[in-house]
Amino acid sequence: MFSDMSAQKDGSSLLCRPSEDQGGPVFERMSLAYSPCSERYTVGERSFSRQYAHIYAARLMQMRPLLSERAQQKWGSDVLIRKLCDLQTGEQCCIVGTLFKRMELQPSILKEISEEHNLLPQPARAKLISETDELILEDELQRIKLEGKIDRDICVTGSVIAIYGAEKNDGKFTVEDFCMADLPPQTPRPALSSDRFVLLVSGLGLGSSHADSMLGLQLLVDMVTGQLGDQGEQSGAATISRVLLAGNLLSQSTQDSDAAKKPKYLTKKTQAGSVEAIRLLDELLLQLAASVPVDVMPGQYDPTNYTLPQQPLHRCMFPLSSVYPTLQLVSNPHQSIIDGVRFLGTSGQNVCDIQKYSSMDRHLEILENTLRLRHLAPTAPDTLGCFPFYQKDPFILEECPNVYFSGNAPTFESKLIKGPDGQEVLLVTIPDFSSTQTACLVNLRTLACEPVSFSAFSADDDEESDMNVSH
Numbered sequence: 001m002f003s004d005m006s007a008q009k010d011g012s013s014l015l016c017r018p019s020e021d022q023g024g025p026v027f028e029r030m031s032l033a034y035s036p037c038s039e040r041y042t043v044g045e046r047s048f049s050r051q052y053a054h055i056y057a058a059r060l061m062q063m064r065p066l067l068s069e070r071a072q073q074k075w076g077s078d079v080l081i082r083k084l085c086d087l088q089t090g091e092q093c094c095i096v097g098t099l100f101k102r103m104e105l106q107p108s109i110l111k112e113i114s115e116e117h118n119l120l121p122q123p124a125r126a127k128l129i130s131e132t133d134e135l136i137l138e139d140e141l142q143r144i145k146l147e148g149k150i151d152r153d154i155c156v157t158g159s160v161i162a163i164y165g166a167e168k169n170d171g172k173f174t175v176e177d178f179c180m181a182d183l184p185p186q187t188p189r190p191a192l193s194s195d196r197f198v199l200l201v202s203g204l205g206l207g208s209s210h211a212d213s214m215l216g217l218q219l220l221v222d223m224v225t226g227q228l229g230d231q232g233e234q235s236g237a238a239t240i241s242r243v244l245l246a247g248n249l250l251s252q253s254t255q256d257s258d259a260a261k262k263p264k265y266l267t268k269k270t271q272a273g274s275v276e277a278i279r280l281l282d283e284l285l286l287q288l289a290a291s292v293p294v295d296v297m298p299g300q301y302d303p304t305n306y307t308l309p310q311q312p313l314h315r316c317m318f319p320l321s322s323v324y325p326t327l328q329l330v331s332n333p334h335q336s337i338i339d340g341v342r343f344l345g346t347s348g349q350n351v352c353d354i355q356k357y358s359s360m361d362r363h364l365e366i367l368e369n370t371l372r373l374r375h376l377a378p379t380a381p382d383t384l385g386c387f388p389f390y391q392k393d394p395f396i397l398e399e400c401p402n403v404y405f406s407g408n409a410p411t412f413e414s415k416l417i418k419g420p421d422g423q424e425v426l427l428v429t430i431p432d433f434s435s436t437q438t439a440c441l442v443n444l445r446t447l448a449c450e451p452v453s454f455s456a457f458s459a460d461d462d463e464e465s466d467m468n469v470s471h
Contacts, residue, residue: 025231027238029292030196032339032444034242040394041309041331043387050388052381056158059375059393060098060139063160066181066374067096071162074179079164084142087167095173097137099159101152103357104132106383128356129153137163137173148175153359154369158378181374183419186400190340192445197239198338199224199441199452202246202299202347202407204284205434207254207277216437216454221284223454225291240441241339243292246407246430247299247332247347250277255301274303278317285321293326297334299347299408307385308349308377309333309394333376335401341444344397345405345428350377352408353384363429364413367406371397371417371425401425403442408432412440414449 068081071094080093087093105128135146135155148165165176204217222228226237254274288294298304298313305311312329315322330336335344351366357379360366370376376395380386386395400423409429416426426447431438437454 027226027235029238030194030241032196032241033337034293034339035337036328036330037335037337037342038331038333041333041335043309043311046387048388050390052388054391055381055386055389055393056098057140058389058391059158059396060096060160062393062396063181063374064096067160067162067179068094070179070181071096071164075164075177084137084139084144087144087173089167089169092164092166094162094164095137095139096160096162097139099155099157099161100136100138100143101155101157101357102134102136103128104130106357126356127359129359145172146175147172150175150178156354156358156379157382158375158380159373160375160378161373180372182372183421183423183425184374184397184400185421186402186419186423186425187342189342189402192339194445195239196241196339196444197441198343198403198444199240199243199439200246200405200407200428200430201243201433201439202409202430203248203432203434204245204281205251205432206249206280206284207274208251208434217284217433219454220433220439220452221287223452225287240292241444242295243288244295244334244343245297246334246345246405247297248301248408248432249281249296249299250274250301250303251434252301278303282318282320285318285327286324289321289324289327293328295328295330295334295336297330297332297347297407299332300349307387308380309387310347333395339444341403341447342399342401343403343405344401345403346376346407348406348408350379350384351406351429353377353379357383362413363406363409364415364427367404367427367429368415368417371404371427402447403428405430405440411436412438412451414440416447 071081072079075094080091082093082095084095084097105125133152135150135152136143137146144167146163150163161178161180163173163175163178165174167173201220219228223237224240224243226234254277285294285296296313298310302313303317304313310332312331315329321327333344333346350370351363354366355361360369370378374397376397377384377386380395400419402424403426405428407430409431412431413429414427416424418424424447426442426449428440428442428449430440433439439452440449441452442449
């Protein structure tokens with residue numbers, strides 16, 4: 001793969017005698033066809049006057065025909081598909097509805113206000129699930145409690161599923177089986193004649209105090225721009241045709257919440273930590289955009305709106321790099337077609353939110369689950385902020401991507417999965433670069449993915465540790 005292409009060749013080692021001719025070899029970077037497809041994530045009217053019930057209703061209306069068809073494929077074409085208002089006790093049938101998970105540990109501002117100061121503050125929890133949680137299925141008119149063969153801990157609020165079973169005399173629905181919408185239809189990707197790569201990076205964490213992460217970041221930039229290594233490394237770097245930065249470009253330390261609480265006379269001459277971080281980001285993007293096309297997605301700690309979908313960062317923040325047409329400021333989630341390969345992904349907020357409200361721990365497992373649900377962010381707007389969409393839910397997956405990624409994961413993982421109709425999807429969890437010093441390379445020809453690690457000197461390492469770039 002990329003490591004084989006960038007291997008040292010005869011006469012190209014840095015230890016060889018320089019050639020007599022002054023000019024070295026020139027490696028032309030491959031240019032790929034690119035078309036952004038994130039129009040559905042562009043928010044026009046930013047009005048919060050509507051109720052969030054509309055997005056749940058729109059989600060159910062869009063997903064019901066898909067799940068009804070999937071239920072008939074799984075349980076037979078003669079299966080009875082009922083609405084909750086038409087249920088008859090003891091009748092075996094199928095219901096399509098939206099899951100609601102009643103959770104005792106879920107934070108509630110109303111509970112905090114009602115209990116005031118009579119309750120001691122609860123410790124911070126990584127998981128908010130408990131044995132007392134209940135699953136409820138609801139449609140447009142009614143809701144019903146679920147029991148039986150359905151894993152309560154894996155399910156999250158907002159998931160639209162089809163269940164099969166019967167209502168018992170106690171008013172609860174006993175689930176015998178359930179199904180998801182599974183992968184949407186996929187357009188076949190073209191056969192490419194040569195290897196070409198897209199570099200995925202997330203969590204640059206600019207503005208933090210870790211000098212070793214800055215050294216690793218500069219090594220990354222030098223590798224992409226062809227200023228690192230011998231001719232073999234440079235020829236390999238020329239096959240990197242695009243760089244995608246998936247959120248959290250700034251560090252969490254730049255979010256100084258204490259400054260907003262202080263009197264203005266105490267912060268009059270102080271500068272926000274994000275200002276210097278944005279300036280540094282602009283300089284890094286200048287180096288990249290001068291050599292390769294770059295897509296920049298916002299993340300949780302970046303200066304844009306908090307609610308999903310996050311809108312692109314404003315070009316005025318990048319006076320140096322924004323003059324290059326190769327710099328594309330895109331939304332989160334982001335979707336694009338690169339040489340016929342459809343990329344879709346987020347900066348990781350949807351995966352981290354599901355991780356808190358379910359028993360799933362691995363980001364790759366959660367990523368696959370959202371693809372099977374055919375929904376990017378099922379927990380929005382319950383526990384994940386999003387706009388109150390009215391007529392359509394933009395997070396429903398209408399076309400299956402070839403590469404489905406999530407940023408700011410604790411570790412790198414990748415997996416190639418296949419759908420019921422022959423779909424092939426590469427799942428990638430992009431590790432947080434500031435803590436792991438690792439990026440990902442995706443081969444557009446084979447849909448293979450490998451990590452690229454940029455280790456640098458650190459205070460925690462031994463004195464004899466060396467700087468290393470490995471892939």
